[in-house]
Amino acid sequence: MSTFNIAVIKGDGIGPEVTASAMNVLTKIGERFNHKFNFTESVCGGCAYDKYGEPLPKESLDICLASDSVLLGAVGGPQYDNLPYELRPERALLGVRKAMQLYANLRPAKMFEALKSVCPLKNPKNIDIMVVRELIGGIYFGEKGVRDGKMGREGYDVMAYGELEIERICRTAFELAQKRRGKVSSVDKANVLKTSGVWRKVVHEIHEDYPDVQLEDVLVDNMAMQLVREPSQFDVVVTGNLFGDILSDLASQCVGSIGILPSASINETTRGLYEPIHGSAPTIAGKNIANPIATILSAAMMLKYAFNLMEEGDAIESAVEKTLNSGARTADLREEGHEVLGTREMTDLIIKNI
Numbered sequence: 001m002s003t004f005n006i007a008v009i010k011g012d013g014i015g016p017e018v019t020a021s022a023m024n025v026l027t028k029i030g031e032r033f034n035h036k037f038n039f040t041e042s043v044c045g046g047c048a049y050d051k052y053g054e055p056l057p058k059e060s061l062d063i064c065l066a067s068d069s070v071l072l073g074a075v076g077g078p079q080y081d082n083l084p085y086e087l088r089p090e091r092a093l094l095g096v097r098k099a100m101q102l103y104a105n106l107r108p109a110k111m112f113e114a115l116k117s118v119c120p121l122k123n124p125k126n127i128d129i130m131v132v133r134e135l136i137g138g139i140y141f142g143e144k145g146v147r148d149g150k151m152g153r154e155g156y157d158v159m160a161y162g163e164l165e166i167e168r169i170c171r172t173a174f175e176l177a178q179k180r181r182g183k184v185s186s187v188d189k190a191n192v193l194k195t196s197g198v199w200r201k202v203v204h205e206i207h208e209d210y211p212d213v214q215l216e217d218v219l220v221d222n223m224a225m226q227l228v229r230e231p232s233q234f235d236v237v238v239t240g241n242l243f244g245d246i247l248s249d250l251a252s253q254c255v256g257s258i259g260i261l262p263s264a265s266i267n268e269t270t271r272g273l274y275e276p277i278h279g280s281a282p283t284i285a286g287k288n289i290a291n292p293i294a295t296i297l298s299a300a301m302m303l304k305y306a307f308n309l310m311e312e313g314d315a316i317e318s319a320v321e322k323t324l325n326s327g328a329r330t331a332d333l334r335e336e337g338h339e340v341l342g343t344r345e346m347t348d349l350i351i352k353n354i
């Protein structure tokens, strides 16, 4: 029997509910495939601020760094909106990503056949996009501050990308494309931004090592339009931190709901951070109505990417698919003629199908 030590950041809002679902699913996988998953809670985000006065206490980060991988629900909430920047719950998430050096954020937006009717697009074709978002650089981590400017108080955030940062994220994208449909769309704003000029040059230089992959450049504004117009044209989409944040939300809605999109934040080691792309959804927290699927699918990504447990990861994905095929829906996927299930009921059905 193999043992895996997983740090769990339940976080805020719906975080505790959706992580509970994913842990139950992992426990079922452990029973079926004879693995042991140990869960250690790491208190991060708004709840850590409430308890310890800081969003990312050292002990919490140490738990993540000592684990085999981290599962995260969500952080944040309106009660923290007026906190100074350094104390906001989001600092915990960004801090864990940075401390673990997780530069590549994989966000797969794949259409489930059963959810075609929930998709807001007319006649959606098969959508299967892998957004590869750079996660620990760019404008999120550049120099920032507030100063006196000519127009009064002036906030600033520097966007910069170095060659080596661009190289490693686009290698991730090219290698993924080789295992998929062989196409990479690199998204930038090279008609305006210097950062994008360097980004584009480096992506093309590195592309020379991957002659079997087709590369195209897409400006970010055009990308937003194309994702709504014809999302099925994309395979792997590689982009910087800010554009990736925005475009992955857009891509998620193309496949039905942000409630089903998982993500893996990784680097060349096996220790990563696995989390839904949605936030803490404070307005529905604690009501047993959140969709647990994004976190459950994040656990499946953890099995595959961190632990190389392919069959086990597939078992979760098939169970989710089977459950959706049977007509089960959570409130975000509400459809006429379908009974709406709560977080726990949806989770139980998925577990039954494993």
Ligand code: IPM
Pocket: 076, 090, 093, 094, 245, 277, 279
């Ligand atoms: C995401 C979220 C985070 C981000 C927030 C909560 C800091 O929107 O993971 O997409 O911007 O990266």
Ligand code: MG
Pocket: 245, 246, 249, 277
């Ligand atoms: Mg986001």
